[in-house]
Amino acid sequence: MTIDTPVSDQVFHGKELKKIEDEEICMQCKDFSLFYGAKQALFDITMNIPSSRVTAFIGPSGCGKSTLLRCMNRMNDLVDGVTLKGEMLLRGEDVYGRSVNVTDLRRRVGMVFQKPNPFPKSIFENVAYGLRLQGVSNKREIEDRVEWSLKRAALWDEVGGRLQENAFELSGGQQQRLVIARAIAIQPEVLLLDEPASALDPISTLKIEELIFELKSQYTVVIVTHNMQQAARVSDYTAFLYLGELIEFDATDKLFTNPKEKKTEDYITGRYG
Amino acid sequence: MNTEKLGFFKSGTPWVWLNAGAVSISMIMVVGLLILIAVRGLGHFWPKTIWEIDYLEGDNQIVLLGERSKTETVPAKQLVASGLHLGFEEEFVERTLLKIGNRDMNGVDFKLIVKPAEMEVRKPVDAIVFERTQWGNFYGFLQSLSENGDTLDIKSGALWDELQSRLKRVDDLRDEIHEIEKYEIGKINYKIEKLRLKQRRIELSGISDPDAVSDIKSQRKILDDEYEILKGELGKLYSAIARDQALMTIQDGREKQVKLADIIKATKPNAMGLGTKLGHYFVNLKNFVTDDPREANTEGGIFPAIFGTVMMVLLMSVIVTPFGVIAAIYLREYAKQGFVTRLVRISVNNLAGVPSIVYGVFGLGFFVYFLGGNIDQLFYPEALPSPTFGSGGLMWASLTLALLTVPVVIVATEEGLSRIPSSVREGSLALGATKAETLWRTVLPMASPAMMTGLILAVARAAGEVAPLMLVGAVKLAPSLPLDLNAPFLHLERKFMHLGFHIYDVGFQSPNVEAARPLVYATALILVVVIILLNLSAIYIRNHLREKYRTMEH
Ligand SMILES: Nc1ncnc2c1ncn2[C@@H]1O[C@H](COP(=O)(O)OP(=O)(O)O)[C@@H](O)[C@H]1O
Ligand SMILES: [Mg+2]
Numbered sequence: 098m099t100i101d102t103p104v105s106d107q108v109f110h111g112k113e114l115k116k117i118e119d120e121e122i123c124m125q126c127k128d129f130s131l132f133y134g135a136k137q138a139l140f141d142i143t144m145n146i147p148s149s150r151v152t153a154f155i156g157p158s159g160c161g162k163s164t165l166l167r168c169m170n171r172m173n174d175l176v177d178g179v180t181l182k183g184e185m186l187l188r189g190e191d192v193y194g195r196s197v198n199v200t201d202l203r204r205r206v207g208m209v210f211q212k213p214n215p216f217p218k219s220i221f222e223n224v225a226y227g228l229r230l231q232g233v234s235n236k237r238e239i240e241d242r243v244e245w246s247l248k249r250a251a252l253w254d255e256v257g258g259r260l261q262e263n264a265f266e267l268s269g270g271q272q273q274r275l276v277i278a279r280a281i282a283i284q285p286e287v288l289l290l291d292e293p294a295s296a297l298d299p300i301s302t303l304k305i306e307e308l309i310f311e312l313k314s315q316y317t318v319v320i321v322t323h324n325m326q327q328a329a330r331v332s333d334y335t336a337f338l339y340l341g342e343l344i345e346f347d348a349t350d351k352l353f354t355n356p357k358e359k360k361t362e363d364y365i366t367g368r369y370g
Numbered sequence: 371m372n373t374e375k376l377g378f379f380k381s382g383t384p385w386v387w388l389n390a391g392a393v394s395i396s397m398i399m400v401v402g403l404l405i406l407i408a409v410r411g412l413g414h415f416w417p418k419t420i421w422e423i424d425y426l427e428g429d430n431q432i433v434l435l436g437e438r439s440k441t442e443t444v445p446a447k448q449l450v451a452s453g454l455h456l457g458f459e460e461e462f463v464e465r466t467l468l469k470i471g472n473r474d475m476n477g478v479d480f481k482l483i484v485k486p487a488e489m490e491v492r493k494p495v496d497a498i499v500f501e502r503t504q505w506g507n508f509y510g511f512l513q514s515l516s517e518n519g520d521t522l523d524i525k526s527g528a529l530w531d532e533l534q535s536r537l538k539r540v541d542d543l544r545d546e547i548h549e550i551e552k553y554e555i556g557k558i559n560y561k562i563e564k565l566r567l568k569q570r571r572i573e574l575s576g577i578s579d580p581d582a583v584s585d586i587k588s589q590r591k592i593l594d595d596e597y598e599i600l601k602g603e604l605g606k607l608y609s610a611i612a613r614d615q616a617l618m619t620i621q622d623g624r625e626k627q628v629k630l631a632d633i634i635k636a637t638k639p640n641a642m643g644l645g646t647k648l649g650h651y652f653v654n655l656k657n658f659v660t661d662d663p664r665e666a667n668t669e670g671g672i673f674p675a676i677f678g679t680v681m682m683v684l685l686m687s688v689i690v691t692p693f694g695v696i697a698a699i700y701l702r703e704y705a706k707q708g709f710v711t712r713l714v715r716i717s718v719n720n721l722a723g724v725p726s727i728v729y730g731v732f733g734l735g736f737f738v739y740f741l742g743g744n745i746d747q748l749f750y751p752e753a754l755p756s757p758t759f760g761s762g763g764l765m766w767a768s769l770t771l772a773l774l775t776v777p778v779v780i781v782a783t784e785e786g787l788s789r790i791p792s793s794v795r796e797g798s799l800a801l802g803a804t805k806a807e808t809l810w811r812t813v814l815p816m817a818s819p820a821m822m823t824g825l826i827l828a829v830a831r832a833a834g835e836v837a838p839l840m841l842v843g844a845v846k847l848a849p850s851l852p853l854d855l856n857a858p859f860l861h862l863e864r865k866f867m868h869l870g871f872h873i874y875d876v877g878f879q880s881p882n883v884e885a886a887r888p889l890v891y892a893t894a895l896i897l898v899v900v901i902i903l904l905n906l907s908a909i910y911i912r913n914h915l916r917e918k919y920r921t922m923e924h
Contacts, residue, residue, distance in 0.1 A: 170800065172796060172799070172800065175796070175799070200802045200803065200804055201802065203799065203800055203801070203802045204801070204802035207800065207801070208796075208800040210793060210796065210797065210800075212793055214791070214793040214794055214796070214797040215797075216794060216797065216798070216812050217794075217812075217815070217816055217918070217919040217920065226798070226801055226803075226811070227801040227802060229811075230801060230802055230803050230807060230811075231802070263918075265920070276797070279797075279801065280800070280801070283801060283802065
């Protein structure tokens with residue numbers, strides 16, 4: 098594989114897209130606002146995340162992409178002094194509802210972070226972590242699922258023979274794919290990726306992008322990136338956020354070739370940093 | 371010129387020199403201390419030359435036989451002032467402390483001799499030193515051997531070898547006696563005591579249970595019979611061991627019959643070559659570490675003290691680690707960070723600075739009298755009035771020291787917890803782990819090297835503490851080890867010996883301070899070695915854990 102051949106758009110966007118209004122909805126934000134203490138970070142965001150598609154959040158750094166993403170599996174619960182307004186729905190059910198069990202939610206909505214964060218355990222135990230949490234104790238079942246996940250994450254060929262090695266022995270790109278394997282091992286419905294390739298070299302980035310494309314057949318993928326080429330390459334739909342507001346949300350092709358908003362156009366033509 | 375000077379100061383060179391100087395001085399002090407202890411302590415086990423000294427004191431011809439233990443130069447004036455008549459004029463005189471032993475005949479072990487004008491010093495090759503079970507060392511010359519009071523007809527050349535072979539026999543017999551007295555009779559006594567307590571319990575319960583009582587009686591009978599048999603065997607062994615005697619002459623020509631049963635070891639140091647001395651040296655050293663003490667701790671080994679120290683430190687570690695870790699987890703992970711948490715944290719830090727004797731007093735008042743007293747009332751009423759847990763013991767000592775060292779473990783663990791990157795916690799939470807699961811499966815293993823660091827510091831502090839132990843369980847002489855073959859094997863209520871306390875006891879409380887001084891150094895050396903070994907093993911475990919859970923730093 099060489100890096101100078103960019104993954105062609107045909108490969109990623111071969112499938113005919115429906116209009117965004119016709120897509121099956123996985124997650125929904127309705128007038129969603131978030132405050133860090135007194136400071137508002139998200140302003141009345143309303144959008145529908147379509148099922149089994151890749152949705153990208155783009156925007157300059159500090160515009161609230163990560164914040165919005167972390168609201169989707171309630172990782173913001175860990176931050177003190179956060180207040181929310183509006184609704185965040187997963188398949189029609191309020192994520193912040195009283196009856197919702199946070200750990201169940203996070204099992205359904207998995208997350209991969211910017212920096213690879215494997216646990217200081219073996220490769221095998223990293224992938225098996227979520228399964229063990231769910232109380233799976235059948236050895237065969239765990240082994241099968243670990244193998245399946247590593248294959249889905251395109252890592253099996255590289256690590257299949259050394260599963261007992263410490264995960265830190267892997268390269269950065271391998272670690273990030275390991276973390277993705279770890280996330281899909283518990284078969285979530287949604288996979289949230291927060292700049293998954295920003296800390297990686299070009300080859301590893303390419304592998305991750307291919308992987309994301311592979312994953313959308315089974316999962317709803319939401320990816321944050323500040324790399325517009327990447328968004329253009331991997332996503333079906335793109336949302337542009339600016340200073341905590343959702344400026345535009347549309348099919349990726351449309352948004353990049355024919356943006357409706359002036360701010361979007363300025364951003365994708367490189368007029369902001 | 372002036373600017374040059376300024377430049378020198380500004381360059382920081384003087385600070386570098388100052389720091390390097392401070393480090394070197396610290397190093398020199400530590401190394402010097404260790405060398406002093408090592409030389410003084412280890413020198414004691416070297417077979418020393420026996421000197422025969424001949425001089426006139428007034429009109430009396432004096433002959434002395436013994437080991438030189440110290441020689442110093444003192445101003446003559448000082449001696450004259452203390453009422454001594456020197457027969458000569460000199461500003462300084464040499465004064466020697468001679469260990470003359472034979473306490474049973476001389477009354478004292480040591481004699482100070484001011485070097486007279488004329489003095490003859492010899493190294494008699496035939497001089498013999500006996501290490502005895504009582505009365506300290508014996509110095510003298512072997513004349514003949516006797517068996518059951520009859521003098522044996524042995525040529526003087528073969529006498530020494532004959533003595534050694536008979537001593538070997540005595541040694542074997544002594545081992546047998548020891549085996550029976552310590553283990554077999556000990557076991558029977560332990561069982562009899564248990565039966566007595568059982569009977570007492572039945573009496574206290576107020577319910578008459580004739581079956582049980584008669585059962586106890588019959589068991590008691592069996593034990594008594596066993597005891598009688600052992601006593602018979604012991605009697606035989608004792609008469610066998612008393613068979614031989616050696617006729618000795620001491621320095622002034624007096625004769626003395628020494629029972630071979632009293633002799634632990636006989637050597638002729640003046641006749642030894644370097645190799646033989648070296649051999650004896652290592653045997654002596656080994657015996658010091660593995661033997662029980664004798665004669666109010668001034669002779670023999672220190673094994674029970676080593677054992678007690680190690681047991682106590684291990685038990686303390688087992689107690690302090692979970693307590694400290696749980697407290698740290700609560701403070702760092704669960705408690706709301708605020709004024710109260712800060713206050714608690716400051717208090718914990720300051721607890722580490724409280725003088726250790728205060729902990730001892732607390733341990734005595736709370737653990738021993740209150741907890742121990744109540745435990746006795748509730749669970750061991752049959753043994754009263756003699757206390758079980760109601761007096762100092764291994765458990766209370768370990769608990770007291772755990773209390774003393776828990777701040778260190780808390781601080782170190784908190785430090786470790788705060789260093790775990792939040793990305794790892796988030797990774798775990800994002801997989802649907804609860805906070806507790808995240809802690810248990812990921813955060814705590816990663817913080818384990820920090821916990822071990824805390825434990826290392828705790829061990830270093832605890833192993834060297836003596837003051838609180840004197841109040842809560844360390845004793846001069848413990849009748850039995852806290853760990854033995856009688857169920858339940860680990861006897862937490864027993865008193866124990868401790869190296870630190872042993873040093874204090876031998877050095878300051880012993881009837882024979884002069885003779886015991888080298889032992890103080892040797893014991894101190896062993897204490898340092900034990901602490902170093904305990905620490906090294908903890909450090910080894912920590913490095914192992916670090917390797918296992920090393921996190922990406924970048
Ligand atoms: N834990 C926090 N506490 C307070 N403010 C925060 C916190 N996290 C992010 N912010 C603020 O919220 C805004 C959005 O941040 P973020 O979502 O991380 O942006 P992005 O991911 O788009 O770069 C920024 O202004 C940031 O300073
Ligand atoms: Mg971000």
